[in-house]
Amino acid sequence: MIKIYNTMTRKKEELKPINQNKIKLFVCGPTVYDESHIGHARTYISFDLITRYLKNQGFSVFYLQNITDIDDKIIKRASELGVEPIELARKYEREYLDDMRVLGVENVNYYARATEHLPEIINQIERLMANDFAYETETGIYFDESSFPEFGKLSRRNLEDLNIHRISPDDTKRNPGDFALWKKRDDEPFWDSPWGKGRPGWHIEDTAITEEYFGPQYDIHGGGLDLIFPHHEAEIAQMESISGEKPMVRYWMHTGFLNVKGEKMSKSLGNFLTIRDLLQEYDPEVFRFFVLSTHYRSPIDFSQSALEQSKNSLDRIYKFMENIDELIESDLYENNDYDDKLIRKLLFTRSNFLKAMDNDFNTPEALSIIFNSIKDFNREINEKNVSKSILKRVKLFLLEWGEIFGFKLHSINDADDRTKELIDILIDIRGKLRDKKDWELSDFIRSKLNDLNIILEDK
RNA sequence: GCCAAGGUAGCUUAGAGGCGAAGCGGUGGACUGCAGAUCCAUUACACGUGAGUUCAAAUCUCACCCUUGGCUCCA
CATH class of the missing domain: 1.20.120.640 (Anticodon-binding domain of a subclass of class I aminoacyl-tRNA synthetases)
Structure with a gap:
């Protein structure tokens, strides 16, 4: 019996999929505006392990992940670099997928790009509008928080707290906590919609994608701890309002942060480490072991000595x-x-x-x-x-x-056959030298092979 | 301010009412020509502080101290 800690109830609960042994798993993917960092790696290695274990236990898992390839950060970065946003997004998406492959993350069945789900996104917004869960202003379409009294149930916050002490970036909204479903923009990139040109808000792509592939209700939704609020709250509000079916998700799973020397990793603190930086110095399996040597919900502290221990x-x-x-x-x-x-x-x-x-x-x-x-x-x-x-x-x-x-467990032996034969000859010679007790020469051979990363250990 | 997570041997992490944890590191020994691997022993008063509940508390309760994180960019 598998027990999963559900963020919604803050308890461990027995895993009972909606449909027998079939599990629909969705994990929030990255916004592809920059190189992925080791915090991403922590989260995705964790969910890779979880998927592997569920499969080992006889579950059939469909693992879906979105790729946020349209977002203000992407547009900003692209304009700084003088490239098209979509080009930038594709570049970092490729790098992300490469990084994941190197780290042995290989169980995602489908990566769904936001930009390839505009019809679904627009359709969801239309349904929210039709039932007065959302409203239109000059600047966009907003979800009406007050139409969803349960808002905050995942993060255990209440609406009053959320609406206090907040400077509203857009004063056309009815409530500060209302969030954008559609942003009216006529600068590139934009898409046509019933409300004119614009771009989708951040939260709506996930529910559009999960509804498309999973329907309004599914088994597990995962992501980093930092997504609980507001992202996952917004998803719940959107999907449960549209479908009227609750809960959208049976089990909410969140991974703890990866810190560096006890502090949150951030660019401004200068302790920011990308997966590529990491892999220049360490074997991917070593990092994987490091991640899995701490429970997925606990914070994990990255340091060189921790990696050495791993x-x-x-x-x-x-x-x-x-x-x-x-x-x-x-x-x-x-x-x-x-x-x-x-x-x-x-x-x-x-x-x-x-x-x-x-x-x-x-x-x-x-x-x-x-x-x-x-x-x-x-x-x-x-x-x-x-x-x-x-x-x-x-x-x-x-x-x-x-x-x-997710460890290969076979000796890393990348030598070709001819090299192997040559090494075998050296080993034979050394064996004969040892029989003659010529320790000096046999140690010399061992040490030279050692320099080439060929470790010889006598029985 | 509000909301979380946590303080376990030199280090990193589990555990969660009664059997003193795992890895890494250190030391000594066995085995080796030497080295490595392996084994044995040791490092060791392990559970932030103070009360309480209990036959029994690292584990439950209360108070306190300290650390870190989140509070609409975030994996």
Whole structure:
């Protein structure tokens, strides 16, 4: 039984999809006006893991993500750079998708661009207008907050608080909290609408897209913590007003922030790090491990030393994997006396692992169970209690872990065959030298290979 | 001001009434020609402070101290 922490109720709830084992998942994608940063990476790695686990547990997941490719920030940036907004958007969208692929985020079924859903957006606004949930002024179409008394139910705010102490940027609005569905603009880029030329507001694209692919109600909506207010509130107000069906979403999931040295990452503080910067220095899997070593809802603090720790921790798992691979290949011993006991041990470990994951995707606890198991099996291996068939089962379990967590778990061996043969010759020569106890020359070979990142470890 | 999250060994993170956690790092030992990996031991008074509830509190209650974040740009 999978339990998910639902931001709406602030409780962990049992996951029960609307339609049997089919899950409709929507996660807010980026506004593509600049390079993606490591905070984006945190969020999308988290939802990638969540999707992988749900699939592992037999759910069929349709993972939909929007791409905000029309927005004031895009237009501003484009005009600064003297390029077309759509060009700029496409460029950063490509980079975003590249970044995600490198990070092993690969479970999104469909990326929906805002600009390719204008008819749906306009249609939603028309329906809001027709039922007096929205009104028109000289500057645009606005959602009438007062028509939706539940506004604020996700972020637990009330309308009075929201309308106090606020300088309204547009005084044609009835209430300060009313938000734009359509902005009347006749500068590029614009689209035609029943209300003249203009552009959609920020919140409406998501509900237009989710209604198009999922309908008015679906299972899980995710995003960063910073989107709860006002973005997700606005989505709820729009969709539930249009359809009259509640709730729009069964489970709201939000990822915690990624901070840098305890502070929020921001350009003005100068601690801003893009995914590309990161990947110049660190392996994507190391960052992935770093992200998954903290629970997805907790804040996570980025630092060089944290990444070093992650690297060493991940190495431990890889080395264990390599060790059992070698043992499976070898013909050292075959001992079946302990098989029953070890199979039980492994099953128990797996069941604990799944229990941790079931509990709102508790990856840190799941990892601690993996490490415990590695330690345990290392001990059994040292005592020569482990048969090959057990090792193969251990390997299968680790591979399953790798699939859920998104680690490839095969040795990074990018050498071509010819190089491998040459290395094998060197190893053979070194073996002969060692037989003759020529330590000086054999250490020399090992050290030189080490310089080329070829690690030789004697048994 | 309002609303959140949190303070757990040197560091990073879990846990959530009774069995003293996981990883990283440090030290000593076993094994190695050496190194590495692995194992064993150790680092260790672990739970912000003060009260209370309880047979039992890191975990529940209350108060207090401190940190961080959000409050219509935001993953």
